[in-house]
Amino acid sequence: MTALSAGAPVAAPTRADIVRRQRLKKIALIVALVLGAGFPALPILWMLSSSFKTNGEIFEYPPRIITENFSFDAYQAILTDPEKLRFFFNSYFIAGSVTVLTLIVAVLAAYAFSRFQFPGKRIINVMVISVQAVPPITLLIPYFGLVVALGLYNTYPGLILTYMVFTLPYAIIMMTGYFNTLPKELDEAVKVDGGRPFTALWRVLVPVSVPGMVSVGVYTFMIAWNEYLFALTLTRTNDMRTVPIGIQLLMGQHAYEWNQMMAMSVLGSIPVLVLFLFFQRYFIGGMAAGAVKA
């Protein structure tokens, strides 16, 4: 920490001055972070608080932050229902598979885009970017027909491949970007040593791109985790369905099960949060020193 300010020779401040300014800076930053945290966190806290209320209490006015009849009923209702637990399993299984497969496929493609010149590159690039621009709702019917024809209706592969198609463009673009920031000399060195392009990719580029891969992976996971429309259309039975549909099933024709909806969202987010906590060290680690140049 002190090493940082040592580089700034400002009118020779005393050591005490530096320490004090550092501390002030730190406090200001923490205050700013706490205040800023209200933006994402307050609505979520409200959701959390609602999940412990009864359905009627949620709409009381003036609103109550902490409920009087604190109850875990909503959570119990969800955790004891095997059908709902299955939704959770499906969501994790599908989102996990999509993440792994998307990363593999995207890394291969990004390598081609970043390290090779080939005819049709620009066209393929434009295609990759713009296929995601078609409003999915209009694709629904032809897509559905296609999935049925391929025999993927109401199967895990059907959903996994669908989400891969949704997430690949972004994953490719971002991975290409990350590879582009890595100097070509890195993989050239491998090739000079007689390695194949694949070796260069696997041994050199992939290890240094872990932070980029993690952020792409997190994105991929979230898309697959949160998608609703196709998850519903491409499945037929509840044993293939995912959490967003489980939540929607609680939004009835005449009334919503508000507390259960909120509880299910909270429950769904916790494992993702844990996953994020685990992976986020890659954001801090930073890339190998000196490996990066724009």
Added chain:
Amino acid sequence: MSNGARNPNRWLAFSASIAVVALTAACSSGGTTASPDTGTGDGGSDGDVVLEFAQWWEPELPDGVLRGLMDEFEAENPGITVELLSGPYASTKEQVVAGAASGTMSDVVGLDGAWVSDFVQQGAIADLSALMDDAGYDQTQLASQVQLDGSTYMVPVVNFAYMLFSNDAMLADAGVDVPSTRSEFADAAAALTSGNTTGWILPLSLEAPNGIQNDVMSWVWASGGSMLDNGQPDVTNDDVKSAVEFIVDLDSAGVIAPGAATLKEQDKVEEFTNGRVGMMISSLAHINTIRESNPDLEFTISALPAADGYSGERGTPYASWGIGVAENSEHKAEAWKLIDFLMSESSNAQLADAANAFPGNTTARPEFVDNDPIFQEAFDVWQAGYPANEFVGLPVAEQLMRDFSEQLQRVLAGEISVDEALENAQAAWTDEF
């Protein structure tokens, strides 16, 4: 960059041919009567039939009720098994459209009266009249049928009547009685409005525009009026105009709860349940929701107020859980058996009981009608009036409601007059017909 064009071309040609194969495969499945992908289905020995029954009812009913009925049906009809496919209500329609387009529609489907015309147009649902004839079915036991061009396409299984709910305590505090005419209603609404509470609530959300059916046109029907003339739109007539003007007056009097433009049916109930709204027009299905959320709330159910001086029969708006058979089903006869079973006196009464709805079978009498004074009252109102829902069977019914809702929103925002709004709505409706 340009010198290697040949090789990739070959590759592209290859991949293009894959795409073409996929394309033709997809197209061919589109129009044909491909059998529903029942998976475990048709594999059974000696002619076992698996019926798929897609609906949104199962999650709405108490756990196990619908499955229990299906078990009963299976016991009565050896060789037929029913697979219940349940989806969220809000997405049911898209799923049916997509299913019909790809030939994967379930054999038996839950329907809303507002969708029937569209599905018939798409050729998605089968003519039930023919099925009834084949089965020699006695149609007199059906309280109603939804017909297009003389053929039945949907049978209402249970009906949810919409009536006026009033909060007893709030009415007593304001010193008013349950209103029975429009002017009484306006007075009561004004008396109920103060500070944080309002007299009435009007949901006009464009996402689920059925507020137009239940909370706006219901005023027209309650006074014996109609929004149609010989099956054609007629929203500029005096019946509709006076109802809309009545609503606009309520709004200018400030007795309608704020936020109408985005409120949905569910919001309406929550506001009423929490005592912020004195009166609402709502489905009897909400009686239990209200009791669960706020057991202390005392409320009265009555017929919708009619125009002052009107003494004829009052139309009671309703929504149904309807049922139909997929045109591409290979087991239509078995599908009809299932409908027959659901419409039979005892199972229809059971279903109505569980859903707090009125039975679609004329002789079925659900227990709640006898056990619960509130339902008893409601049942009397239901039988004194006539069921009214002119949106049932209209083409793109939901869009008609949305068109109308948009115009009404513009009136309430002060952009246009009632006359202009009705003319615009009339034009939009005529366009859709």
Added chain:
Amino acid sequence: MTATLTPEVEAADRQPTPPSSRVRLRRLWDRLTPFGFLSPTLILLIILMVTPIAMVVGYSLMDRVITAPESNFVGFENYVEVLTDPVFATAVKNTIYFAGVSVVAHFVLGMGFALMLNSPILSHRLKAVFRTIYILPWLFTIAIVAVLWRMLLSPNGIVNYLVTTFGFTESSVEWLSDPNLALHAVTFINIWSGYPFFMISLLAGLQGIPRDLYEAARIDRAGPIKQFLHVTLPQLKPIVISMALLDFIWTTQQFALIWMTTGGGPINRTEMVSTYTYKLAFATYDFSVASAAAVIVLVLSMVLAFFYVRHQKSRD
């Protein structure tokens, strides 16, 4: 699979020896290598994305597809219908506002939060806690985001309780149903739900900026603002541009959020291209016209993508 396609290539083009058949073969493999790497992507995208898109393009040139047994080729009639519909113009305008403001706000918030979370002053553990809090909105499916905000912003919701209690307004505000506020309100919700994604990507990008660039800037006596403008921003520029483009494209498609909060209303103040197409497809069953609207969106995005790719090329 791809690796086996490529025999030991040792600088084949460095040897101007007369092309033997072996060398020619090797060159062929060289040229095919990138396609080998691309093949899984291309197969997936062509079968599962290009095919349905081609079908949608086909629909857009026919009448009464899907809902009627037979349909006829009608040329560009559907396009004319869409382009002359004043509601479509409104939808495009709203979409541009919605997406434009969202992207800018996502960038500003994402950058601000990422910089704070990247500060070396704080301990790792503290940063980890804040990082986790800051990504929260991202963890929830859009349906929940929509109902949560409907609840928060309802006339009797907590937000109105706070603004009236603290005296910002006299009476409660109809955030989502006031024709003048609705578009801003849904945009705000979208900003809330979408910024973490920008933030995460920028955070990852910040890790990649070499320390010595900052050292050099400090030696030049550049203050924090100058460092940001002359080091951080240029270094992140490729990421920011890619993200902004993608975010813009995605935001234009945001359907569930709009649909579940306002349904495109009040009147048509929050009508977006996505809700417009949805209504065409599933409320009026005009799949042909809906397809035409979708193709128009596709073409517009392709133009955008084209400029983006060209920009990238020129950067190389």
